[in-house]
Amino acid sequence: MSGTSEADDATRAFVDHRELLFSLVYNMLGTVADTEDVLQETWLAWAPRHAARDAEPIGSPRAYLVRIAVNKALARQSVISRRRETYIGPWLPEPLLTRAVEPVHEPDAAEAVERAESVSMALLVVLETLSPLERAVFVLHEVFGYAHTETAEIIGRTPAAVRQLAHRAREHVRARRPAGNADARRRREVTERFAEAVAAGDAETLLRLLAPDVVLWADGGGKAPGAGPRPLRGPGRVAELLVKRAALRPAGAELRYCHINGDPSVLLFNEGAPYAVLVLDLTPDGERVRGLYNVMNPDKLAHLA
Numbered sequence: 256m257s258g259t260s261e262a263d264d265a266t267r268a269f270v271d272h273r274e275l276l277f278s279l280v281y282n283m284l285g286t287v288a289d290t291e292d293v294l295q296e297t298w299l300a301w302a303p304r305h306a307a308r309d310a311e312p313i314g315s316p317r318a319y320l321v322r323i324a325v326n327k328a329l330a331r332q333s334v335i336s337r338r339r340e341t342y343i344g345p346w347l348p349e350p351l352l353t354r355a356v357e358p359v360h361e362p363d364a365a366e367a368v369e370r371a372e373s374v375s376m377a378l379l380v381v382l383e384t385l386s387p388l389e390r391a392v393f394v395l396h397e398v399f400g401y402a403h404t405e406t407a408e409i410i411g412r413t414p415a416a417v418r419q420l421a422h423r424a425r426e427h428v429r430a431r432r433p434a435g436n437a438d439a440r441r442r443r444e445v446t447e448r449f450a451e452a453v454a455a456g457d458a459e460t461l462l463r464l465l466a467p468d469v470v471l472w473a474d475g476g477g478k479a480p481g482a483g484p485r486p487l488r489g490p491g492r493v494a495e496l497l498v499k500r501a502a503l504r505p506a507g508a509e510l511r512y513c514h515i516n517g518d519p520s521v522l523l524f525n526e527g528a529p530y531a532v533l534v535l536d537l538t539p540d541g542e543r544v545r546g547l548y549n550v551m552n553p554d555k556l557a558h559l560a
Contacts, residue, residue: 326410389424403418436539510523
């Protein structure tokens with residue numbers, strides 16, 4: 256009975272913190288499959304340690320699990336980096352289906368909006384340019400509010416080293432991701448108007464909606480037609496490509512509006528299976544589209560079915 260109770264306690268503690276662990280690791284890695292693998296590794300490390308009778312008691316299961324998960328995620332980065340070296344075309348994070356964040360109905364509206372931004376596709380793309388340690392520190396401190404002393408204990412660095420990593424990461428992100436974002440309602444309106452213009456082949460409307468410095472990232476992984484080898488820049492070229500793709504869309508394709516990584520997005524289905532995701536990144540005033548993230552690699556969409 257004692258063994259069963261210990262196992263139940265270990266499982267309960269892990270389940271209670273699983274959502275936090277998933278968010279932490281996903282923000283560090285940007286892939287759902289690798290995140291799930293890391294959580295499995297975390298469980299395999301946690302369960303026997305929790306049951307060990309001769310070990311020191313675990314004062315804070317949350318702190319212990321976070322430390323395991325973060326360090327397992329850091330170790331997984333080398334595997335992901337090797338995979339990226341042979342990846343065909345632009346690489347984007349795996350899209351994560353999330354609930355809508357409606358500030359009007361959220362009791363903790365500011366926190367909810369901040370959390371939605373923390374996993375946005377645009378920010379995750381910027382985080383990909385950080386070193387693994389810089390990204391871990393940024394996620395722990397800027398997204399989840401861990402103090403530098405807590406982060407130092409988690410990753411095994413001194414507080415001074417963590418502060419330096421945090422400063423570099425913060426400056427890097429600010430330079431590539433200016434502060435400010437349109438409200439959720441505005442993002443939804445522009446996303447729907449943009450999708451309607453693409454479906455109708457309305458190049459004129461698309462050109463009005465695209466910012467002069469717009470960039471389109473299309474991630475096909477070499478497995479989806481129409482995904483170019485590098486990002487496409489400029490409103491004219493982007494609008495032309497989108498209109499061409501719309502004309503080649505399968506006759507039975509179904510368009511659904513959803514939230515991907517906290518952003519209003521478009522999910523396209525063909526014969527019941529997802530085959531493309533389109534996420535827009537708007538200028539801070541919400542008037543134009545400055546970035547388009549188009550995930551078409553079927554391996555990155557299977558979990559959305």
